[in-house]
Amino acid sequence: MSxxxxxxxxxxxxxxxxxxxxxxxxxxxxxxxxxxxFTIAGHYVLLNAQFLAIVHIIVYAGAIMVLFLxxxxxxxLNKETEPHKTNWIKIAAVIAAGMLFLVLIAxxxxxxxxxxxxxYRSTIGFVQNIGIKLFTDYLLPFEVSSILFMxxxxxxxxxxxxxx
Amino acid sequence: MKEVATNYVPQNWYLLLSTFLxxxxxxxxxxxxxxxxxxxxxxxxxxxVNLLLVAFSAYSGNSDGQVFVFFxxxxxxxxxxxxxxxxxxxxxxxxxxxxxxxxxxxx
Numbered sequence: 131m132s133x134x135x136x137x138x139x140x141x142x143x144x145x146x147x148x149x150x151x152x153x154x155x156x157x158x159x160x161x162x163x164x165x166x167x168f169t170i171a172g173h174y175v176l177l178n179a180q181f182l183a184i185v186h187i188i189v190y191a192g193a194i195m196v197l198f199l200x201x202x203x204x205x206x207l208n209k210e211t212e213p214h215k216t217n218w219i220k221i222a223a224v225i226a227a228g229m230l231f232l233v234l235i236a237x238x239x240x241x242x243x244x245x246x247x248x249x250y251r252s253t254i255g256f257v258q259n260i261g262i263k264l265f266t267d268y269l270l271p272f273e274v275s276s277i278l279f280m281x282x283x284x285x286x287x288x289x290x291x292x293x294x
Numbered sequence: 295m296k297e298v299a300t301n302y303v304p305q306n307w308y309l310l311l312s313t314f315l316x317x318x319x320x321x322x323x324x325x326x327x328x329x330x331x332x333x334x335x336x337x338x339x340x341x342x343v344n345l346l347l348v349a350f351s352a353y354s355g356n357s358d359g360q361v362f363v364f365f366x367x368x369x370x371x372x373x374x375x376x377x378x379x380x381x382x383x384x385x386x387x388x389x390x391x392x393x394x395x396x397x398x399x400x401x
Contacts (some may be wrong), residue, residue, distance in 0.1 A: 137301045140311050147315055147338055151322040156331060159333050163334050169343055176303070177352040182360055186344075189367050194374050201330060201378045205385050213327040213392040220325055227321030234313045249352035259357055260364070262384065268361050275368045282372035289379035292386075 132250065135176055143169040156207045157199075160199030164195045315342035325350035329384075329391040333377050340370050 146166040153159045167190040174183035215223075253259060264272055314349045315338060322335030351359025381391055388395055 136297055136307065140307075143311070144314060144318075147318045150334060150338065151318060151329075152324055156328060159331055159334060163338070166338070167341065173345055174348055177348055179352060179360055182348060185364065185367060185392055189371055190337075194371055197374060197378055198334060199328065201382060201397075203337050204382065205330075205391060207328070207330070207391070213390075213394065215325065215327050223321055225323035226316045226324060230320060231313065231317040233308070234317070238306075238309055238313065241309075244354075246305060246353040247355040248302060252352065253356060254355060254357040255348075255352060255360055255375040263357050263361050266363070267358075268365075271365060275365060277350055278368065278372055282375050286375040289376065289384055290382050 132176060136173075139169050139172045143173070154212060155209045156202050156212060159230065160195060160198050160202055163198075164191050167191050167195065174255075177255065178249045178252055181255060181257045181260045305349065305353050308346060312342040312346040312349075314337075315345070327392050327394055329381055329393050329396070330378075332393065333374065333381075337370065337374070340366060 143166055146162045146169065147163040150159045150166065153162060167186065171183045171186045171191075174180075174186060249255075317341065319335045322338065323332050324334070326332055344366055347359045347363050347366075351357060351363075377382035384396065385391055
């Protein structure tokens with residue numbers, strides 16, 4: 131059953147990721163990327179990482195993609211204003227990415243993965259376990275990330291503010 | 295035994311899927327000229343790495359990888375906020391997000 135779920139989710143992920151790249155309308159790219167993030171959240175649920183699945187939906191679909199969507203709307207980007215590269219560069223880009231994929235697959239082919247636990251009954255991805263980890267071992271990085279957010283927020287407001 | 299065989303997704307498949315997603319992200323960065331779409335493709339690459347980290351963490355029974363993914367999400371959110379603010383202020387100056395217009399720093 132989980133193999134079928136994996137295949138369905140993977141095909142949806144791959145198709146929507148390719149549509150992000152090949153769509154001519156920036157709005158369609160944004161919507162397709164939101165769908166892609168939902169399917170990745172489905173993968174997290176399949177791996178029994180519930181906490182990350184929820185955080186992924188809240189942060190990516192709820193915050194980051196809304197920001198992208200508002201920027202695309204604010205700048206009024208559409209199919210007509212969309213700049214395109216020449217066909218030669220597009221072909222070169224596809225070939226370069228394909229070669230990279232080939233090289234990575236060739237190098238991953240001979241990897242030996244060690245012994246593993248099946249994730250379907252494990253509880254390591256639950257809120258309780260991640261929370262304990264986050265507030266004991268990773269307390270300092272957690273607090274530092276709040277400072278990073280603060281500075282990013284102030285920086286974004288300063289940059290986007292109109293100059294007098 | 296048969297139940298286990300159909301229930302079990304091999305670790306390699308996640309490796310393959312996230313490699314493919316990463317390459318799609320690379321292709322998008324090389325393929326498009328709109329700076330906003332290029333940032334979206336960077337998000338796609340970050341997500342492929344996140345997926346692989348979660349998969350390895352779940353299969354090794356160690357939750358450190360999932361905490362790393364949490365921090366990667368924090369950094370990605372901060373990056374997007376600053377990057378989009380920069381793009382909006384660039385758009386205000388040159389009325390375009392085309393990366394071929396933004397070549398003043400090019401050698």
